[in-house]
Amino acid sequence: MLETLKAIAKEAGEVIMTMYERRDYKTSEKHDDSPVTTADIIASELIEDRLKQHFPHIPVLSEESDHENYNERRKWSSYFLIDPIDGTQEFIARSGDFAVNIAYVSNNEPEMGVIFWPVGEAIYYAEKGRGAYKEDAVERQKISVRQLQNPESDPLIIAISRRQAREPVLSRMQTQRDIQPLPTGSCSLKSCFIAEGKADCFLRLGPTGEWDTAASQVIVSEAGGRIVNENFEPITYNRTVSLLNPNFLVLGDQNVPWEEVFIARRPRFR
Structure with a gap:
């Protein structure tokens, strides 16, 4: 197949x-x-x-x-x-x-x-x-994803869109470490670049569909990374009426403390 x-x-x-x-x-x-x-x-x-x-x-x-x-x-x-x-x-x-x-x-x-x-x-x-x-x-x-020599402090390469403003993405990063942008295009190519070690991470804010992440998820996971929603939870497929994705993260080296790098969006309860 x-x-x-x-x-x-x-x-x-x-x-x-x-x-x-x-x-x-x-x-x-x-x-x-x-x-x-x-x-x-x-x-x-x-x-x-x-x-x-x-x-x-x-x-x-x-x-x-x-x-x-x-x-x-x-x-x-x-x-x-x-x-x-x-x-x-x-x-x-x-x-x-x-x-x-x-x-x-x-x-x-x-x-x-x-x-x-x-x-x-x-x-x-x-x-x-x-x-x-x-x-x-x-x-x-x-x-495979890029393995950092020092996952807690080495500079991070973030794949970032050419078509969207950078500030909303960069404002979600809470780390003091050096961040190096890698401008590129489609969601799937950003994910592939992370899978082959050209970049370390990618945050997608805004509407996407399940078709935007499904192929990427297998490739990134098999390369040693993962794709999760902005609460660091797994992305799901065909489990709801809507086919839209939440905002999501593509993360490379799993030794990086990613929850210290990106600000999670936890649900608010009244």
Whole structure:
């Protein structure tokens, strides 16, 4: 299954790149005012079609397709969760920092994750219990989060958005240690950079969907990191009517005292 998912992600990425290079796409807004392009739609249709060909009995849930009613979804023991272009704003802005995300979720837990970065010609992937890997034009290598020599005091590299203000993120950091920003694009690429040791952490504030984290969660976890909500609790999948994520953290080296680095948002009780 994993090899098939990799091949599908690459095929979708090639179609996306053709439209990207030719500027052969149209842009509109969804009901939540977020942008969507014809490239998102075409890639989503391609991925869904290929998945149904290879795995006809497994449901598919895409950001860009109609979402099944929760009364139906809650019956699924497994399903594919996809984001055909994670980083649509980056695609439109032509930064190159966008990716194809495909995850296989079983019993409400991501089991396989594939993230293809078309512009970087690199694919990241993982299967639960089998490690995380990166393949590019040169090599295939096992990846892992950066291990700090002194987890309590070494400078931290934080992956941070090019499109959003930095202050809300940096204001949630309560550490006195040196913080080095690494500007980049989509959520999934930030997560992959943490998984391969280019960055140490990432805080996402604002709306995202479960398709934004599912593939990343497998890759980051298998690389030695974790993805949690802002209360340092696990992210859940297909357990509620809403498919929206809470604010979340992607954390590398688990020897870092992360709860001393980021200010948690604990629920308030009256």
